[in-house]
Amino acid sequence: MAFRMTVFSDNYASLRSRGCWAQHGFGAFLEFRFEDLSLNLIFDCGPHMDVVKHNLDLLKLDFSGVNAVFLSHGHYDHTGGLLEVVKRIGRRVPVVVHPKTFSNRFAKRDLRVVGVPFKPNDVESAGGIVVQCRNPIDFGGKVFLSGEIERVNDFEKVEGYVIEEDGRLVDDNIIDDRALIANLNGEFIVLTGCAHSGLINTLHYAMKEFNARKFKAIIGGFHLESASNELISRTISELKKIDFQYIVPMHCTGIKMTAALINSFGEKVKVLGVGESLELK
Template identity: 35%
Template sequence: MCETGADPHDVLTAMPRPAAGPAVDPIALEPVDEIKITTLVDNVFDALLTGDERTRRASSGAVVAAPQFETGRTTPGMIAEHGFSALVTVRRADRSTTLLFDTGRSPDAMLTNADRLGIDLSGLHGVVLSHGHYDHAGGLAGLAGRQGVRALPMVVHPRVWTRRRLAIPGGTTEELPTLSKRALEGEGFAVIERRDPSLLVDGSVLITGEVDRTTEFERGMPPPHQAWTGSEWAHDPLVIDDQALVVHVRDRGLVVLTGCGHAGVINIVRQAQRLTGIERLHALVGGLHLSGPAFEPVIGPTLAALTELAPSLVVPGHCTGWRAQHAMAGAMPDAWVQGSSGTTYRLTAAV
């Protein structure tokens, strides 16, 4: 989103304290037999992508009216926009639970894509927001307006309500849409604010909460990204409300789902490893925020650390950027998979 680099000293002094080594009280994350992640909204949609045993691409079965065609109808495909939303279903034995992780940018893209995929969102058990940026929370309006969300739990970091803006030197200043807790609670969401890690779904889904910043190269947002402190606008490098969703697939390892990965994807994975005591990274899915001049210098060290972790599946989406995508595809050809709105990734326990 921003084009200028940050002063490393300013960023490092603003960072929360790191917590190296094993967690004092490790979290007992219950293993699951299966996780399915369906990308409801991503920056791209490619109808020509092929799937495999763990990747199911969106079919073109949905039909809409289109009088310009002889039949009066057409197949529209999925909506792509600069945003992210994923539907997460975890299964333990014969019990399944479904959560919504982020909701995209616009009020209607997530719902439209769910309809075209034949997904009924009325059975949601909860909503998790990765952070407060509007391209991850815009679909909440559509969700509430469609079916009502009485007492639907929503897990957020307490700083998700932070006012933020982009102030480009010599350019425009744009205040970003800010979430309203009062409005969300008025629509029926049961807002749960947690700074610390949270266990959901009978202990089988971990929400990281605030992520410790331990790497030297993941330095956060550049100076144009600012937050209102209550008295002034100040550089907001951390996006401290950034959190991820983590699941342990039995005998496979951790599956980490990020929204933008503002905390730094390696920081996030290391946090998941430290909290759970599980070293194996099985899959990484979501936005990694490696796009643009401020972040492209981070691609190299990120890729080096990620390659060492040797995940079986990597699906970088949303804000990852084409340079990072190309680098990951070249370095991890067996793990990297092109993301696309409407794709489902199914990861199962070892037989």
């Protein structure tokens, strides 16, 4: 086993979910095993402590060896279970965030709060060491947390959110959105939380920064739940130009986009929900 992902928070449950609760959000336990490197990471923490506690009690995951917790961005549905996760690790552990992760954030239409539901000092009190950085993080040249992802195309746009900056509410382009990228013997895994930067922008970032040319798997929330037919069509068209073995749509990808992926890529599409695991070699 080179890579195993166990999902403890997602929007969807199945017969294989073992009684886990589904709720809008994402959280995963990642295990990497290489000849010269062994890593256990948490990538996002789900929407709510009660849901995460219930699911982790059922899954009986061992977090004692977790090296670090990564938050893909500062929205509640990826961070609400963080304190429960940190407490289960049972020791001081780095919680890696972007400097904007704990900003006050809202839905633009009605000012609904969408930001992280607690402050950095709460994380520290639970046992986390809050590490704020913008730059990529490199684990042994094999596993990486991205830096800020460049927005290069003209069709993947961030809309619908505002953020508090310098005493003003301004449009939020969610610059803290990040991905996890891993190199499995020249075949890359890309894991997104919500892909607010755009799925295609994120893949192009991996190509540019890490020379990724072949993808073992593209996994995560792709933020296309409310996407127009035009955006879905354009995304599918761009994915057809990319060499990948599997694509695993989760969380905020949406049923319409998932159906489009299955229609276009057939058995390359793997559907995964809360309580399930994905293993790749």
